[in-house]
Every structure is written in structure tokens, then in C-alpha cells.
Amino acid sequence: MIRQQHMTVVSQQEIAHRIFELTVEGDLVNDMMAPGQFVHIRVADSYEPLLRRPISVASYDKEKRQFTMIYRAEGRGTNLLAEKRPGDGLDVLGPLGNGFPVEEAAKKAYLIGGGIGVPPLYELSKALNGRGIETVHILGFESKSAVFYEAKFKELGDTHIATVDGSHGTEGFVTHILNELPKDFDAYFSCGPTAMLEAVQWAYPEKKGFLSYEQRMGCGIGACFACVCRTTKSETDYIKVCSDGPVFRAGVVIS
């Protein structure tokens, strides 16, 4: 069920350059169904900025009634969000969208993330490991200062890091790492920039894959038709990233 709730900020910290980890508490967490879902945040009580900000869920804990988001403070909205302190209220609409289908992985899964697309893979990796599935994480960032959660992913499985400027891990993109790794997995899950999702799809045409897309959103619940993409099904078929996704099987979305 989708709820709109005033949640309470538990903690907020900058974990990499302009990358913030924000944990909030409230009953809305009970409705979270799968890793890869997102929430729609209203950062101000005023009309400025007006629209909500879609932010993915990095992890959730139903017992504690808490969930954690990781976001980059780069615009008016997320810069205001970065000012929230423990005890502050936060207007959250969610959980929204359909997450990653963890049941589709049988033995071994590749989790491929880029930049601010990395966070939802953390809860996903925990869920897959909980089902006894081996996870390998291939994560790309701009530079060393933007890298986060490397140790946390390492606790869950093999973790490979790429940075565009080569300041940490492999120099280049996640695809440079993928080229060196065996194809001994049965499913892959990916979240990140559209160009990265495209490259990952091309790398594994024969594998079962699930991709989480990003698109500029309005309402976040499927009513405004802002975040549509066409599909490979037919000329007239389309999906809404917010409510039909954001996770889709590889080969479906034309981006």
C-alpha cells in the first residue's frame, strides 16, 4: 500500500563527497515489499521547491521501522534534504514502484551499479544472500571521493570497483571489469545511468537480467505520464518508469 507519512529523521551523514546517507523512521517501512522500490520525498513544507524528489531505498529494517536512502546533493531539492537533522520530520510518499525480483536468481548473481544507482543494490544483495545466493558486486563511480559502501558490499560478496579517473580500483567503467570476469552467473541486476544499463544489456544478451531505470518524474504513482518510455513489444506500447518499473527485465525498455 502507498502511504503518505511524516517520518522522523534518525540520522544523516555525508559518506562520500556530496553523497548523503539518510535514515528515517515510521510505519511506512512495514509496507516495503522488495529491494529496488523508491520513495517520493517532499523536501520543504512550502511550494518551493514544489515537486517531490524520487529517491531509492538503500536498505530497510522492518523491526526497527527504519529505512535508509543514499542520495547525491546536487540540486535545490537534494541540497535542502541534506540539511535535515535527527528529530526533523520528513514527508514521505511510498513505497513506490516494483523492486527487483530476487526469486529470479538461482545460484549466483551479478549486481552492477553506477554512481547513485548503487544504493538499491545494497538491500538487493542482502536479500539475495539471505536466500543463499552468491553475489558479485561491480560498482562504478566518478572518482575515489565519490565511492561509498565498498566495505559493506565486501561483507556480502566479491566487490569490484571502477572509477572513471582511475583514482580507485579499475580505471574506466564497470564494463571494463565485466570483460575480465567469468560469465558463470545465472542472473544480473543493474541500476545506474541509462548508458551503463545499455552497455550491460549488450554485454550479456544471453543472460537473464533486470534493470532499474531512472527518468524525470512528476507524480511518482503513474498518473501524470511524465516518465514514459517506449518498449520493444510494439510501436504503440509504452511503460511508466514510476509505476510499471522502475525495474524491468532486460530487453524491454527502449531508452
Added chain:
Amino acid sequence: MTNLAIKLPGLELKNPIMPASGCFGFGKEYAKLYDLSQLGAIMIKATTVEMRLGNPTPRVAETASGMLNAIGLQNPGLEGVMGSELTWLEQFDVPIIANVAGTTTEDYVEVAKQISTSPNVHALEINISCPNVKQGGITFGTDPDVARELTQAVKAVSSVPVYIKLSPNVTNIVSIAKAVEEGGADGITMINTLLGMRLDPKTGRPVIANITGGLSGPAIKPVALRMVYEVSRQTDLPIIGMGGVADVDDAIDFLSAGASAVAVGTANFVNPFVCPEIIEKLPERLHELGFGSAEELIGRSHRL
């Protein structure tokens, strides 16, 4: 007991609050959040003869206290809307106002004729003001003679009362309102979005793929209010007012300016529960202001 009911041509509204066309889809998403029967009416997303896929993305951009959109009338077409969306909406005790769009007079006539026969469609809203399609839409809403003729053509075939949705992108909105009144319109809905644009400061390129988009949200409320005030003073047609309504006091303002009912648009995206919240707060607010009914408030500003 404060009386919220409003009677308009074709419409017996439980209360004067309804979601605006294009901001509520065909109701399915919001039906998961609350009972749609609470609403005064529902203005469904624009319907065209054939299915439309709309404009390329990005289709929306945030602006100061508002947003731009250029969705481009994406909809499943007349057959899809009548066969599936309207039938599904029959489960709710709420009158539907069907928004009719097209690129030619024949398109409007075709959709109006057929969609007005749906049992739950109690009125039509003729969209002569969409700024985001290359042909039709706004071109019908900026010339009084063209607007009058289209109104006559639609009136001749519709089985239900016809409301014309006016564009604010004109020099004299009263002249358009008077023209559609002469054409036989039963009412007016106003305003549609204001044409605007936003640029990316780094590249200088328009943020919206369509280059321009329609501005909505609290930013446009003063413009909308002024236009409702002017049109309500100079025509006898009932008005469903809209433009930046986000809370109960905004609704009070539009009724006071001369609207008989109020539509809520962009605010549904910010707070999906905004319509039932305004409906819930309205009786108390009316009571505080010393009014026994919503109807008493209509056009209050003219009497001062």
C-alpha cells in the same frame, strides 16, 4: 450543517472540488489511495479519436513554485477510454467530465458525439487550450470566431452539457468566453496552463524536449484568479475554476472570484490526498468565514 452541494448544467456535485484533467489520469492510481466517490466530479485525461503516444521526454520540468509539462495528450484513444477506463470508473458514485481534444473540428465532433453517450459522463470539457500539441488544441482557443464555431459544432452532437476549457495564452480572455457563450456553451472551465519554458543554465538548451511547456502550480494562481474574476463578471456562464489550487483557502478564493466549482491540478502530484483533504476542510472553513453553504460564497468578491 454546511451544505457543499453545487448544481451546474449536467452536474449535481456533492461538493465543488474535483481533480483537473491531465493531473489524475483516469483515476486508477488515486483509487488505490482513497475512495473516488468522495470527489465532487472527476475530469478525466484528454481523449482523442485515435490513441496518442505523446511527446518525447523530458516532459516535465520544475520551476519556481510551479512546473512545466509537455505530455502531448498521451491517451489510449476514444475506443480505449470508452471501453475500458470509463467502464471501470462506473463503480464509483461520481460524475465524470470527459475532456475532449483533437486537431480538427471533425476530431472534436467525433469524440464529443461518442463519449457523451457513456452513462457516467455527465458533461464534456472541450480542450481548446492545450499548448503542447503541434496542431489543434490551442489554435481553437485563441480566436473568438474559431472558438464559437467549434462550440456550436460540438453542442450539435453532444448528449450532455458542454463546458469549454479556456486558454490563458490570449490577450483578451473575455472575448473568447463571450464567443463560446454565443456558440451555446453550457459552462466554462478555466484556466489551462500558461505557455512557458526553462533552460539548462550550463548548456542553454531547453529542459523540455518539446522546447516549451505549460506552466501550472501555485505560480499561476494570481493569473487564474484574475481571469476567473473577469470572465464571471462579463458572462452568465458557470465557471469551474482552476490554476494553482493547492489548499482549502485557494478553493475559497476561486469560489469568491466567481467560480461555481474548483478543480485541483498539479497539487495532486505533490500531495495525492489533496482533493479529499480540501473537501474535508471546506465545511469548517466556510463556517469560520460565516457561510452556511459553498454556494453562498460564489462571486463574493463581486459584491464588495
